Amino acid sequence: MGQHCTVCDSPNHASIDSVLVGGRTQAAIAAEYGVNEAAVQRHRKVHLSPALVAVAARREERRAVKLVDRLDLVVAKVETLIGT
Numbered sequence: 001m002g003q004h005c006t007v008c009d010s011p012n013h014a015s016i017d018s019v020l021v022g023g024r025t026q027a028a029i030a031a032e033y034g035v036n037e038a039a040v041q042r043h044r045k046v047h048l049s050p051a052l053v054a055v056a057a058r059r060e061e062r063r064a065v066k067l068v069d070r071l072d073l074v075v076a077k078v079e080t081l082i083g084t
Helices: 013-021 026-033 037-046 050-082
Strands: none
Touching: 013 026, 013 037, 013 050, 026 037
16 A cells, blocks of 8 residues: 655645745755655655646746846946946
8 A cells, every 4th residue: 555645644734835835945844844854855746736836936937027127126226326
């Protein structure tokens, strides 16, 4: 019989998925949620929804674009201040 996924069985399953796609390390997740690091790694590889990963990637991309836009504004203001 196959091994049960302790992450999927955890009451913190949704939170663990969220922090996994958010970029937290498997070691930090294991320590915080009291699960085995190998179980977190296995869960990420086998059970983490590709759609969830894609949504997180798009969210991160939008955040990065906003950051670049803000940096462009700061550069423009600095250039205005120094008369370039």
